[in-house]
Amino acid sequence: MKFFYIFCALCLVVGAVFAVRAFAADTDVIPAVGQSAPTFTLPSQEGVQVSLTSFRGKWVVLYFYPKDMTSGCTLEAHNFQRDQAKYDADNAVILGVSVDSADSHKQFCTKEGLSFRLLADTEDKVTESYGSLANYGVAKKARRNTFLIDPQGKIVKVWTGVNPMHHSEEVLSELAAHK
Numbered sequence: 210m211k212f213f214y215i216f217c218a219l220c221l222v223v224g225a226v227f228a229v230r231a232f233a234a235d236t237d238v239i240p241a242v243g244q245s246a247p248t249f250t251l252p253s254q255e256g257v258q259v260s261l262t263s264f265r266g267k268w269v270v271l272y273f274y275p276k277d278m279t280s281g282c283t284l285e286a287h288n289f290q291r292d293q294a295k296y297d298a299d300n301a302v303i304l305g306v307s308v309d310s311a312d313s314h315k316q317f318c319t320k321e322g323l324s325f326r327l328l329a330d331t332e333d334k335v336t337e338s339y340g341s342l343a344n345y346g347v348a349k350k351a352r353r354n355t356f357l358i359d360p361q362g363k364i365v366k367v368w369t370g371v372n373p374m375h376h377s378e379e380v381l382s383e384l385a386a387h388k
Contacts, residue, residue, distance in 0.1 A: 240339060246261060247261075251329060252328065254311055254314035254315040254327050268384060268387075270356075272285070273305075274305055278317055287321065290321075306328045307327070308350060309329060311329040359387070
């Protein structure tokens, strides 16, 4: 029985070390307001390469989310989809990014009726360049962060740890403030 307690204590210590290492790895710097948005090219749910630079002249809502088909991510995506016509009227495009595959994004878009682009960052590079990569040791996911990028490619607003229920409204308000 004594061996069992020693084994459990050892497991707790090892687990704590891995937890500290995982959170210590989350030191990415989030790009600041006024900075040029880091450029990228990623595949969409259709398998087409999408570059941030191709949207010069438009507002870009670049939102990072943890995982396709989960409740919070589905709610956030539905709200962006619900407001799609408002974004179109404001000359804005919505780009969602997670570390899921393009195939996963395709299934998510089909199941949930999403018409905007979801981009697959399976190598984590873009998510990391936007300071939005959460490293949980064995798993990596995007943090729920959003960047509003102006038509010249500058970041004008950053939201971190957003509430998916009201986030689309927040973004639309910020867009209106810049008109």
